[in-house]
Amino acid sequence: MKRPKAGAWVPAGGCALVATLLAAGAIADSITDDELSRVREAEAARIRAVEKVYGSVVAIYPKSRRGGGSGVVIDEEGFLLTNNHVMQPVGEEGLGGLSDGKLYKLTLVGLDPGGDIAVSRLHGKPKFDCSALGDSDTVSVGDWCLAMGNPFVLAEDQKPTVTLGVVSGINRYQGGRGNIGVYGNCLQFDTSINPGNSGGPLYNLETRLVGINGRGSFEERGRVNVGLGYAISINQIKRFLPDLRAAKVCMHGTLDATFGDRDGKVICEQVNLDAQIAKLGLELSDRLVSFDGHPIHSANQFASLISTYPAKWPVQIAFEHEGRVRSVWMRLRPLPYEVPQRPQPTPRPAGTRPATGPVRLPPGVLPTTSAVRQTKPGEIRDMKLNQEECERIFARWRGFSAQAKALGASKAIQTNEEIWINGAKAGAQRVLAAADGRFRIEIVQAYPGFDAGSALGFDGAAFWEKPADGPARQVRDAEARRRSEVAQSLCLAALQQDHPLKAFKEVVLEGGDRVLNQIAFRVRLADQAGNRLACWLSLLGPDGTFQTRLLKIAMLDGSTERDPMWTCEDYRPVGPAMVAHTRRLVKGLAEETQLEARAVSCQIVDIPANAFGVPDAPAR
C-alpha cells in the first residue's frame, strides 16, 4: 500500500497553501519570500472573509441579561437563526448585540424544538448585515470551518469570537430527549465551541453559512470544548425556514413506520395500519430502497435522514415488496413531540460555577424552564407575524415581476402560446392579460377540450365564453372560477395588487413545501366568493440564494390528484416586467405534466378597444 503522494494533491485555495507549507515542516529554514507572501495573502483572504460576515453575528440575551447565546442574521430585515434552546429561556422578547456594540430589540418568530432551531428578528435598523447561506452537502471531512459567537458571554463590546478548525465528521446523529433536540445528519467539527456559542454560525472558509452550532460532547469534563462540536446543517434548516418564518412551531416528519437492519437490508419492522405509507402498499418485512432520492443502506442512516425533514414534506419513497420495487409519493406525517417523563438535571462536575454564566442547559435539549408562550406543535404562534410575512413575500414577488408597474391601466401582456401534450405540439392559443385581472384567451389551433376559434374572457365584471360556431354567452361567476385557467389568471392579477391581502378573503402562510424541486412557501388563499386556492412562492433560487418567484397556483389546496395546478416557470424579461414563459398543468405530488403551454412570443401592448368585452357586443 502506497501513501498518497503529496505532489498528487488537488491544488486548492490559499489555505491549502498554508497547510502544505506548514506540513512540510520546513517553514523556518527554506521558505522563500514569494511563498511567504502567498501565505500572507491567504491569511489576508481569510481575514477579509471574516470581516464580511462579522456584522451579522448576534449575541443573544434575555431581557434580564443573565446568560445568553448566539445567532446569525440571514436577511437584511433582521431575521436571524439561532437555537431553540437559546430562545426558550429568552422568551418572546430579548436583546441582540451586534459588532457595532449596540443592543437591538429581538423578538421570537418561529421555533423548531425537534431540530433545535429558532428564527427571531432584530428591530431598530432599516437594513442589517447578513450572512449568505451555503450548501452543507458540499462540506467534507477535513474542510476548514469557522465558528463565531459569544462563548461564555464574554463579549462586553458585543463583538463575536472567531474560532477555526476542521470538519471532523459529516452525517452524524446525536439523539435528543425524545423527539426534541435531535441532531440528524449534522456536522461534527473540532473548532472550539463553548457554552454561549449555541445558535451561532458555522462557516466554510468563504464564510458561507453551513450550519448552526448547537451542542458539543460535554459529557466528562464539564461544559467546555472537548474538540467535538455539532452543527445543525443549513440544508436541513432551509427546509424548515418557511415554517419558521410563518411563525409556526415546527414539527418533523415521519413515515409512521420503523425499519431495522437485516442481512444488509433495511427492513420494515413496524408500520401503523392506518399510515399513508401502508395505504400505498408498504408491508412488514418490505425493504426500503430509497428515500427522497437517497439510497438507504442502514436503518441508522434512514433514522438520521428522516429526522431532518419537516412534517407534510412531499417525498418519493421506493420500497421492495415481494421482489418488485415500487416508487410512491407521499407527504410525511407529523411526528408528535413526546413529553419526557422525568427531566434529568445535567450532572455538573465539581468546581464549576452555577447559573450566573451562559444559559445553563442540557446539551442541545429543551430546557425545563421556558419563557416562550406555549403553542400547540404544528400551529401558527402569531397570526400577525404570519400576515406580515405574507405581505413581505408578496411585496418581494411584486418587486421581481414588476407587472403592475409596467402595465398600468392602459397596457396588457399579449402572449402567443403553443400547447404541448405528451411531448407533441397539440394546439395554440393567444392570451391577452391586463394587470387588473381582465383577460381574453383565443384558441388558435384546437387541442383536446378546446375548439379552434373559441374564446374565453373576463371584462372586469363578468365572464364570457364564445364557442367556435356560435355566439358568445355570459358565464356564471362561480362556474368560471372553477376553471383552472380562470382561477390562475385571477390569482396572478390579485398578487400584483398593492395590497393583495385585501384582494382575498383569507390569506394564510401555511409554511414550507417543495415545488418544482425548490423550497417554497405555501400560501392558502380564499377569494371574496369563498373559492379556495393555494399558491407557492420560492424561498430560495436554484443557486441557494433567497429568491421569491411564484412557482405554482392550485385550485382548492392541490392536495388531491383532482386539484389542477398550474406551474410558472422560465421567467424572462418582457419590457420592464418578468413573465413566466412556460406554464404546466400538473397533477399530484410528483407534479406530472398534463399539458404544457410554451410562450413563443410575449410582448406588452396597448389594450385595444373592447379587448376584454364580450365579442359581437357593442363596445362599452
Place this chain on the structure above:
Amino acid sequence: MRPLVSVLFFACAASAVAATTRPATAPARSPFARAIAYAQERSVKIHGAGIALEHGYAAGTIVSADGLILTADGLIINTSNLRVTLPDGRIVGAKVVRRSEPLQSALLKVDVSTPSFFEMPDKSPVTKGDWVLAINNSFKVADGAEPLSVNMGIVSLVADVDAKRKVQDVPYDGDAILIDAITSNPGAPGGAVVTADGTLAGIVGRIMESKATNTRLNYAVPIERLRPFVLGQEMIVGPGTPKGKPFVGIRLFTLGGRKTPAYIDRIAPGSPAADAGLLKDDLVLAINGKAVRDCEDYQELEAALAPGAPATFTIKRKSQITQVKLSIREETAHATPTTAP
C-alpha cells in the same frame, strides 16, 4: 520526511497558481482530504470491556496486511469478547497479541486480511510545529461503517513523559508527541495520528489526567517506539518473555517530589543487591560509570539495566567509596499476565 519537502514545495507552487484562477465562490477543498481518506481506510473501531469511567470503546490502527492492529492498553481489552469494526463495517473478533506497560499500548490481531494498512516508519515523521490529524472515535460518534472522526492540530512538543511522578494514573513512560488537537476523550485512544500526507506518526495515547490540575494531556505514542513493539523487538512484560524489567532489590530513601540523594532505605532479601552485600544507608554514586545525582537518576539508570547482565554500582558507605558488581535478574513479581497469541 525530509526527501518529501521538495515535492511539497512543488505542490505549493501549483496550488498557488490554481488559487488565483479559481472562482471565489468555489469551496476550498481540504488540503488534508487525501490524508484523511487514506487514514480512515486504515483505522478501526474497537469494542470491549468497560466499567464506570473506563469506557468500553476505543479506536485502532491497522499496521499489517494480516490483521495486526495497534490500540491503547487498558481495561477495554481485558475481555474474551473483544470486537473490531473494520472500515467497511464488518465486525470481527480480535485477540490480544501483546501489551506494553511503558507504551500503554496493545497489539491485537484479527483473523481476516487487512490489505489496507499503515507502513510504520522507523524514524519519527514529525517535529515541533507540524500539522497532525488524529483519527478517533471520541464519544462513540461513529458507528458501523461510518467513518471515524478527525481532529486536527499541530505537534506542540516531543517530550519525555515520566511514569514515576505519582501525578498521573497511567504509567506511560518515555517520549510522547504532545499535540494541540483535543484527543483526550473516551474513544480516541488507539486512533492513528498521521501527518498531512498520511504518514503514521503514532497512535493517540491513553487518557492521562493530572490529579493536581484536573487537566488532560493530548499526546500520541510515537511510531518509532511502537514499531519495535509491533515487530516483537521490544522489551515485553510477561511470563516467558525473553526480557523483562530489571530486578535489583534496592528501595531508596525518597522524599516526595524533592531531588534527594540516592540513599538506600531497604534491601530486598535474596535480591541481587543483597547478594552483592549492599546495605541500608549506602549512597549510590554511579551505575555502570554514569553519575547518580539523585533518586530520579537512579530510577532511570536502573530501568535501563539489562536483566541477566552484570552491572557495576559505585557506592559510598560512611567515607569509603567502593565499586560493587551485581548480577541483575528479571523482575517477576509484578509481571502483568498476557494472553499469548
